[in-house]
Amino acid sequence: MPATGTPRKRERHDMFLTAGSTRAKRWKNRLKWAVTLSGAGLLLFSLTYGLDKSDQLASFVCGLVLLLSGFQLFPFRGPGPGVEAILPDLRKDIDEFWRKERRARGLAGAELMPIRLRTAGTSGHLAVEHTGAPVWPSHQYAKDVAALVTDSTLTRAVIHGPPGVGKTTFAIMLTSGVVRGDTHVPLYLSLASWSPGEERFHDWFDRQVAAAYPSLRALHPRNDTLLERLAIDRIVLILDGLDEIRGPVRTDALKKIDEAVDRDQSLIVLTRSSAQLPSLTGGSVLVLERLEAEDAAAYLTVRLLSRVPATARTAVRRLCSALRTGAVPDMAEMLRTPLYLDLLCRAAERDEDVPTRFLDAVERRGADAGKQLLYSTFVDQALRSRLGGSSRRLRRARRWAACIAFEMSRAPAASRTLAWWRIYERVPATVFGAATALAVAPAYRLCLLMPPGLTRGFAIGTVTSFVLGACRGVNTRPAAPVAALASAASVLVVGTWLLDGRQAVVDACEIGAAIGLVFFFKSELCGRWPACAGAVLLTGMASALAVYAANAVLPPGTAPARTPVGVLLAVVTGVAIAALAARLLTRPGGPLRPSTASLHRRESLGLPLRPVFTATCAASAAGLGGAFVGAATQGLQHGLHVGIVFALVLGPAIGLPVGLIAWLNQPGRLPSASALRTYEHDRALAWLCFAGVTTTATATQIALDGLVQSWIDRLGDSSFTAQPVHGLLFGMTIGIVVAAYNTAWPNYVLCITWFAARRLLPWRFIRFLGLLHECEILRQEGPLYSFRAVELQSYLAATHAPARGEGVPGPHSDLPEQNRGTGAPTCGPTLR
Template identity: 25%
Template sequence: MRRSQRIVLTLLAVASGAGIASFLWSYHAKQQGLEDGDVTGRLGVALALVALAWGFWSQFDGRREGEREQPLSASADLVARRMRQHWEAAEDLHRLNDDHALSVAWRSDTSGLSLDLPAVREVAATWESAAEQPPSAAAPPAVGDELAGEGADLAQILRERIPTGRLVILGRAGSGKTVLVERLLHGMLGWRSAGGPAHVRIPLGSWPLEGPDLDAWMASYLIRLEPSLRSFAPRNHGRRVRRADALLDEGLIVPVLDGFDELPLGARRHVLRKISAALRAKRPLVLVSRPDEYREAVEAPDGSGRHLLPGAAAVELLPVPADQAAKYLRQKEGDWDELQQSLGTDSPVGAALSSPLTLFLCRTAYERAALAPGASPGELLDTARFRDELALRTHLFEAFLPAVYRESRAEQQPPWSAERADRALRHLARHRRATASVVGSGTDLSWWQLHHLGPRIRRRLAWAISLMVAIPWLLSGVKNPDVLPSALFASLVLFGFGHAVLRHPTAGRGPAAGLGWHWRWIPIPAGFGALMGAAMAHVHVEAGDLPEEPVSYVVFAALFACLGAVICGWRPRKADRDRPVTPLSLLRQDRRTFLACQLTWTLIITLTFSSILAPSVWSSLPRLDQTGIGYGELLLAVAQVFLLLAGFGMAVGFIAAYCQTACGHFALACLGHGLTGRTPLRLLVFLDDAHHRGVLRQVGGTYEFRHVELRRHLAAED
């Protein structure tokens, strides 16, 4: 047993003993006619409260000190384990079920947006000389001054040939950057040793520009990934330094900053300045961006030069070779002969079909099983209709959804037409973009986040509800001038409070997976429950409903202590979304948790009020003959009161379960989106069907748009 646990148990025993002793002495004093009985009882209650508060604080402080003793490297191992679990849950993240999957090739950047390898080695040498340490002999010697390879080779290149650990990955839209980053993370996790740095993908697009600085935001992202990083680091890192901040400062977290091109131009330059300022800390990192957006951030606004990322090498993704593209297309039955002759050329179709995304869209839209009547792949060669690569890409995006929804799946009931599916997916994409300020940017469609509203709707709703609450108070003050100042003050307070709450919502709760004991929140509620039970017993004793004996106080104190412990300690557990789960299984777990939580609260409310009324009913039984009320009438009245209490308990339980789980919010989201005709009412069934059709992909317990470009197209983004 830990020292903090022994302290808690000791102080709880002291508190319980003090409370029982005070009530026994109070009872004895009243029997003997002593005047100090009530004073002694109050002192005993005060002593019990102090002991319980001390025990609670000792438990919290002991747990915090115990967490401090854990080395920082253990937290890095925990983060790496989380990333590995995520990879295992999403091992088919980018698998297209092909016999010949496309492999992304890359080479050193030749546009001058980064340092060459000799310059990178010089920067690393200055780092080592500044630290007065000899060069590391563990890394293999660098060979050559050029970088080239494909697929998972990038992890080995980053580890063995880039001594600074800083890398910039440049690629056009749809060129396969996301696939390459996932393979890089998987490779670095395989190379990682216990206690070493852990590479973590951090989506830069969700960074609020008006919020905290980059380091503080990355620490907050790590805490969302692993909540235990909120605890304090060992004292040698600072008195009140969180583990997430210490991991970043010590270089035990290597950020893989994805979505750099999604930031505005000014923010991209600010991020580069922040990274440059971290040169002194020799922090390794990986940055992923499109070439044009990265060039705008690197080049000075006045054209005086370029501000390159210090110590960073860069690779650019190469187009898919014509032979690989042809082999990829021919995996599906179709008339690909005409297109094959144009692959690898400078024509619009040759330029467009040089990226994995457009090849996937083309193969899906023009395979023979999904081909529309009168259409053929040869129509893509019409230069009058498709004058450039952008026009052809837009056409492929437009043809994608009708192709995948042309055939109804056998288990789909009812069938969704292509028009209805297109309307629903476009609405979900716009809704995802509008709620990015609350849930962060990205391509995911988590069902427990679909209830959030966009800023415009939320602003209108905040004004409407706040005015509806405040205006009645203001009107009551106008009708009665005597209370006008207080009514005006109340209306302003209600309006401001409601407006502030509705305008700035939180991210909300995630799915729950059953109920469990939260031991750290039990001592104080149990203590207050015991005191409340003793006070309730005293009320019944004074009313003559209970005998003036210690057992009455003990029974009520124990009963209410148990109720207090259950109310605050028996709470939903957060579901582990990194385990092999599906969105449907998470929803089912959350629904079961909702029912269990509602049943628990119903029993608690019913039992509490029944125990309060039971002594009065019991004491009235001997007087029934005097009142003329029969046992049948009393039993009927008790049953009615019990049903009323049970109904009240069910209402309270429903509210408590709604607030502590996510399925209630999702039900409202389905109802709201469905009644307006924007999405089907059976929204999760629709998302699962879209996943099987290839529009969405499943990553653990959430769905994602197959590609960020698909989400941008559906949301009509520029």
């Protein structure tokens, strides 16, 4: 059972697990040494008596496998550090991240508006109120609100208020104040990325905190979740944006949170006011009130009068006078909301005419006109401050921001957060089908240089691997016809150039049918083993039938005909090995996620032998599959030849970079994650995969030519000769597949190319998101982005008039949802 309840119960649970792990270590060590000594003895025997026979070569390989297995197949993992042990590092990560975010949001050293926080149902009692000067220094704000937690005034509470009252600012300053102390550690999360109807709160919480604070992965949750492991009195959960959960399930969201979080856990939930006021078991309900008109006027006086030119002070005094006297009720009502008051001050500090224009707009056309003026001025000023005076660049950036806001506001079931690695959910599935031609062409060209055992089956298996890796989370079934046609056309072009037309048509029918069915059966290939086996068999049978039909229809030619049995064997082997490798190296049935591997130094990582060995075995399966097909079709000697060359080339080439990435993915002391840092790490690891596989394959092929050529000569098979250039081409092809398995960057490059070619997004999309964040139009919560205010997002969305069928990345969700995209302008599933 999970360790829940009091800290004493959790401590006893950890002690029990530690004792069990210590007992298990004894017999595992004995078994490890027994297997290791057996493998070493077999290896020594093989080296002593020579390697001139194939059975001795098999003994050599078997001994090598046993030697590696003894060390790595029985690893011992300790219980991992406790929660208290990682709290100092976690506190440092939180403090570093929110220090940068406060600067990005303009809160560092800012003069903030006083707040009024009272207990609901009372009229006079205030839980906290700053009654000093009309402005509140940010450091004092953080200190005062953090005192509510440290003195146990605020333990379990729901804080609500009208739109724009400053709930998010309150949550951020509360987080900043608490983390500066030495008693509590706050965890701030935005609920906008949670879909209660589709995901448990435990699962969402674990994913979000692990993405934002990777050091928490060091807890190694066993049967319990991170939420349960963090259920200690020193952890304070601050959940903002309950109102941003859309759909009919929003009313039940707080109930699910209440049931999931331990009763002794400090929990603060912020939301907009609603008719049905939510509550927590054993908690209180607080109201964050808007400013009084007198407070707003005093704030304007202090902040603006001394900062604007003398020519604009008259307009500021008119504003303050109208606020105090209530001469313009719409303006007084609007400026009582801190959001609009802050926007007015920011705009007036940069443009002295704003107060006059704002007052005239409200007097003539009402409050809505004043809001539109503030939004437009804020966006234009923020973008101009970063882009300079170029009107063209300003219009283009504004259009892109409006497109993003429009798509993030479209679907009622969508959240309001955006992640760069999930933009594929707004890409039609047919785009991935058409892009298959780019992967088929080099794979087919390479297979024509290979021996018969690794030709069409290798090309089909390689492209299948790319589809299973790069299309994680994508519903590829609607794109099956497009993928089949694109693959067949690519094979026809390459085959007609290098071969005769009849053979090119036969190969196009075989590969096109196989790739089309891989797209159609992708979910089955990633699902349960019986369904996967059935999909593999049906794909092979359909390809064999396509080849038989093509041979029957086409006139006889000089090119060798493909037999149905050989085609069935090659296709089944290629697709089966690709599905097996995908399952061993990644999670093809889950959503696309960026790599969490990091090159930062961590302690107790151990040696990378086990992940390298696992990846090597998975990769060598492709060479062994080719050996099996080659032996069945060309004879035993040819099959052994293929197995020796390609298993030894493929295994180390893929095993080394993939194993290192898996090793670097282990939990440890990692800095807090941001969108840019996540993107840069993922891109670097994608290039590491590509370069590592290419270099290792080429070097291994060169080494094989010098070391084992005499073994191959004794086999008496002269059907082919592997050259270093083959290792280079082989490594480049497989390197792209490995990068697609381990990172989200290849998928992102394909998607952003489609968007940028249609002029819907900039090529450097991640930099544009960073620009909007620097302009305070977007806010960042871990690796996710959202708009600063829902009202600002709605304004930008209203200014966008998309063309027919136009779409841009919409609101993101990190759920294992499939892409519904078919090119229609309706928003797809939530992207988080």
